[in-house]
Amino acid sequence: MTIKTDGFFSAEEQQRIEAAVEAAEKQTSGEIVPMVVGAAYDYPRAEIIGGGFFALAFASLISWWFWNASLWAFLPAFLLLYLPCKWLVRFVPALKKRLIAEAEINAEVEEKALVSFVEQGLHHTRDNTGILILICLFEHRVEVLADRGINTLVPKETWQEIVAIVTDGLRRGQACDALCRAIGRCGELLTEQFPIREDDTNELPNLIID
Template identity: 65%
Template sequence: MPKLTAKTFFTEAEQQRIETAVQAAEARTSGEIVPMVVDESYDYPRAEIVGAGFFSLATAVTASWAFGHSSVWVFLPIFIILYFPFKCLIRALPGLKRRLIHPAEIATEVAENALVSFVEQGLHHTRDKTGILILISLFEHRVFVLADKGINDRVEKATWDEIVHLVTGGIRSGQTAEALCTAVARCGELLEEHFPVKQDDTDELPNLILS
C-alpha cells in the first residue's frame, strides 16, 4: 500500500467537497477559514538518534554478554554496525518513531507549525483578524485549530476543542472529509454570528492547502 501523504489524504471528490464547504461558510461571513493537511509538523531527529542508540546499545550489550564474555571489543563493533540500520528502521516506521517522542513535544511542535503556517498563509492579514486555520498533521495524528484575535476574543476556548474533537472523531471513523466539512460549517456559524458578510468582501485565502 502506498504511503498516505497530505496530497493523497483526500480524493479529488473529497477535496472538492471541502472547498465547496469553505466557500459556503465564507459566503455568510467576512472571516476566512483554511483547512490544511501536512505530512508532519517536524521531523523529530532526536527520536531517531535516541531510539537508534537505545536499540543498538541493548543489542550490543546482549550480544557481547552472550557470545563475547562481555568484551568491549565485541560490544563496540556491534553497536557501531547496528546504529545506522536501526536509525533507518525508525525513520521508515512512523508508528515506532512516534512512540519514541514525548506527547508534550508533539503537542508543542504541532502548535508551533500551526502558528508558522498561520503567518505564512497570511491568515493574520484578514481585515477583521478573523482567520481560522484547521490543521491536520498526519504523522503526529493531531488536529489543531488556530484562530486570529478578532474571533478568538469572542469565542470560548472550549469551542475550538469541540471542533478538534469533531475532526479527530471523523478521522477515527474513516469519515474525515465529512467531519472536516462539518467543522468548517461550524466555524462559519461562529464567524457569521460575530462578523457577518460585508458588501465588499472577497475570498482572500486558499480554501484547502495540502502540503
Template identity: 60%
Template sequence: MKPANEFFTSEEQQKIENAVKGAETKTSGEIVPMVVNSSYEYPRAELIGAGTLALAVGLIFSWAVGGESIWWFLPVFLVGFFGFQVLIRNSPGLKRKLINPKEFDLEVREKALVSFVEQGLHETRDKTGILILISLFEHRVQVLADSGINAKVPENTWDEIVTIIVNGLKAGDSCNATCQAVERCGELLEEHFPRKHDDTDELPNLVIEP
C-alpha cells in the first residue's frame, strides 16, 4: 500500500487541485479532497492477532519440545507475541482481516468529522464546505458537507461521489476518479450555491496527511 504522500504523483496532485479550482468557479462551495494513510491505528487488532498466534505457537512448541512445561511456553509466547505484533503492524492486508468492517466505517466517519474541524471547513462564510476523505488503509471514502449544504442537499446525494472514487480506486484510476468526483460536487452545488462576485478561495484545494 502506497503511503498518502506518494499516493498521487506531483502531476496528479496538480491535476486534482486544478479540478477543485475549476469546480469552485461555479459555486460558492469549498471542496477539499483529503488523503490519509489510516483513520485509526487499531491497536486492538494487533493485540488480539499477536496474542492468538503467540498462544498457538507457544502451546505447540511447549508440547513438542518441553513436555508441556510452562517454562518453555512463557518465553516462546512472549517472544512470539512481540514478533507477531510487529508483523501485523507492518502487514496491512493481514491487519485488515482482523478488523470488523463496521469498525472501519465508524473510525473513518470519526476521522472525517475531526478533519472537517481541523481543516477549517466549518468556518467558511456560508457554511458550504465539503470534505472528500480518502482513507487508504480502510479502503473507505467519506464525504462530509457543512450545515449550509445539508439544509438544501439530501445527505444521500454524496453516495454518488463515494461511488465514483471507490470505482476509480478499484480500477487503478484514482486521480481521474477524484477529479471526476470533484467536478460532480461542483455541479451539484452550483444549483443551490452559485458563485458570488466576492467569493475567495478560503481553503486548501488538496490536503495530504503525512
C-alpha cells in the first residue's frame, strides 16, 4: 500500500505551514513539528483476510456457475484468485480500511506518533518542549504528542482541541488552513508556560513530509 505524501501539500502550502511554525516559535521556546505520513502501518493482516475472503467468494461463484459447485473446480480457482484479490485490497485503500478494526488503527497511529517522536529527535530539545502534530493520510487520523516538559504543565486533554482543528480541516479539504490554525494555537498554549529565551534557536524542522 502506497499513499503518496509529496503532493498532499503544494509548495506554496508547505511554505505557509513552515511560516506558521516560525511565527509561533518566535513567542515560545517550544518546538512545533508538523509531520505528514502516508500511513501509520501497512496492515498486512487486512490484505490476507481480504484476499482470502474475496478469493473464496469469487471461487465459490465460479465453481457453482460453471461446474455445479465442484470442489475440484473451487480449489484451483481459489488458489489462482487469492493473490490478485490480495493485491486488490492492497491497492484500494478505501476497501482495505474497511477490513481494519478501529482499535487496531488507533493503536497503530499512537505507536507511529511515539516512534516518530523519538526518530525525529523531539525528545532531545533543550527544555523538553517538543510537540509533534502527526497526520496519517490513510487512516485520516491526527495525533498530537507533547514532550514531558510540556505535559507537566499542560493537561494532555488540551491537545484534543488541536486534533479536532486539523481533523475538521482534513474532512473539509482545507488541511493547510486547519494545520496553520492548529500551529498558531499550539504557539499560544506554549507561550503561556514556555516564553521564548534570549538565546533560543530552531532545534527541529518546521515541516516533515515522509
